[in-house]
Amino acid sequence: MTSSPDLTFNDGNSIPQLGYGVWQVEDDVAEKVVRQAFEAGYRHIDTAKIYGNEAGVGRAIAASGLKPEEIFITTKLWNADQGYESTLEAFEASMDRLGLETLDLYLIHWMQPKQDKYVDTWKALIELQKRGRVKSIGVSNFSKEGLQRLIDESGVVPAIHQIELHPFFNQAELREFNAANGILTQAWSPLGQGGELLSDETIAGIAAKHGATPAQVVIAWHLAIGNVVIPKSVTAERIVENYAALDVTLDEADIAAINGLDRGADGRIGPDPAVSDFA
C-alpha cells in the first residue's frame, strides 16, 4: 500500500499530505471510523472542538497502538473561545478530550473579523508553541488581509491555511498568496461535500481513463497541485478508496481540465471568511 507523502512546514515540521476529516461525525462514530482510517493507512486526522468528537478521536488514537510520533492530529480553536486567555484554556480542554500530551497542529477555526480577536488569539497559539504544547500552528478561513495582519503584528507566519477548496472553487489567488508567504494550503470540503462535483462529466471522463473513481480523481488533483487534503467518509469502503487515490497519477491535460471547472465565487459552498460572523 502506498503511504501519504509528507509536506514540510515553514517551521521545519511536516504533515502527511493526505489526511482524514471528521466534521459531522458523532463522537461514538468518530471512534469507529478513525480506527478504520488508521487501518486503511491514514496517519493524519483533522478534528475541531466544534465537531464534538475530539473524545472519540482520542479513544481511536488510544486503541490504535500507534505511537504519537507515528500520527498527526489537528484540532481547531472555536470562535467563542477566541482571545488570549480563553484560547489557552480552550486548548487544554481539547487536549484533555483528545488524551494527548502534545498536539501536532492547532488552528484558529475562523477569522471572525467583526469579533476582531484573531491577533490576540494568534499570540496565544504562538505562546503554546513556545511552551512545546503544540508543534505547529496555523489558521483556517482567513482572508489575505487577515493573514497579512497576523504576520505583520506577530512576526510569525502560519504553517498552514485550511480553506474551502475543490475543483468548482479552486482558490487560485489565495493558494498563490499562501505559497508566496511560505504557508501550505489545506483543502476543506475537498470533494465538494460529495454532491454535483462527483457526477461531473469531466471528472467522470478522467476517472474512466485512469480506471479510478471520481472521488479518487478529485483527491489526486489536490495532491498534484500541492494541497494538503482531508476527505471525509464514514463508509469503510470509501475510506479505503479515498486513501488509494495516492496511486492515481494525473497528467498535465487532466489537471488543466480540472482547473477549468472553477466557478469562482459561485462555486463556494460555505461562508465567506472575509465577512462571516457566527458563534
Ligand code: NAD
Ligand atoms: P468532503 O468534501 O470531504 O465530502 C465528504 C462527503 O463526500 C461524504 O460525506 C460523502 O457523502 C462523499 N464521499 C466521500 N468519499 C466518497 C467516495 N469515495 N465516493 C463517493 N462519495 C464520497 O466534505 P467535508 O466533510 O465537508 O470536508 C472534509 C473535512 O474538511 C471535514 O471532515 C473537516 O475535517 C474539514 N472541514 C473543515 C472546515 C473548516 O471550517 N475548517 C469546514 C468543513 C470541513
